[in-house]
Amino acid sequence: MADPRPTPLDALPPLPTAFAELLDALLPAAWRHTVQASYTAPKTVVWRLNPLRGHDPDQVLQALAPLAPRPIDAALGVYEVEPHWRSALTHHPLVEQGVVYIQGLASMAAVWALQPQPGEEVLDLAAAPGGKTALMAALMGNQGRIAAVEPVRARFHRMRANLLRLGVRCAQPYLKDGTVVGRLVPQRFARVLLDAPCSSQAQFTRLDPTSWHHWSPRKVRASAALQARLIHSAAEALRPGGVLVYSTCSLSPEENECVVDGLLRARDDMTLEPLPWPVELPALPGLTAWHGQTLHPDLSLARRILPTRRTDAFFIARLRKRGA
Structure with a gap:
């Protein structure tokens, strides 16, 4: 019979050194105990x-x-x-x-930040497993159209099954590389959600050291390179006046503020906006500098949701394309 008593904290494996150093660099003193306890x-x-x-x-x-x-x-x-x-x-x-x-609160918050409306044409650029797509459909009352894009075949079929189970009728799934969507359908969508593939730091728990088995600083860099291609595709697919929400389940600025900063430096038609959320979430403003690099000052409007007993690590930024 398994021992029901919790494992003493000093017997739990430590978080990866590079990740622990990231937490030290990001967390104000007031949040350290809560985050570490999570x-x-x-x-x-x-x-x-x-x-x-x-x-x-x-x-x-x-x-x-x-x-x-x-x-x-x-x-x-x-x-x-x-x-x-x-x-x-x-x-x-x-x-x-x-x-x-x-579905986690932080995951829902990305959709709340997008504010999809009934009748709109919306793009979910990295949609599997479909939870955010389904929440968008619910907020839209199944009225309008959601293009749900996923490049990995197994994940695509899982997403399609989830959308069917959840009663989503307004979404059309596509087995497609998201990095080419902007070129194929430029300026088409009123709103775009890019919950980008990332290094998945939100999954970390000291209760299960396999949760970070595939993570490394190299994984962060590889994720950031893909995210940069995806966010440019997302911006290209967005119509003038439209809203783009960029999110990840990572805490690393290289995957978050630095990716958004790269888009803002490459395009002069995208601006950052405050995040509309219906609930209070444990979050810090986005960074405007990292490792000696000055970032766009409006990145302070983004939010880094902190891991707590109720929430997972997440980053969310809301942008709008000028013109209408």
């Missing part, structure tokens, strides 16, 4: 009601009452349960039916 304990499980399935919210909450769900702040239809209920929720029939969808 890597040593399971997180609460955040989930949302899926209005596209049309179930009565009160009946759904009654069915999930044994899990003691708690509503989250002002985020309508968003709840959390304690970590020990993760398996019970994951395998619950309401999840299997697409009535409930497990």
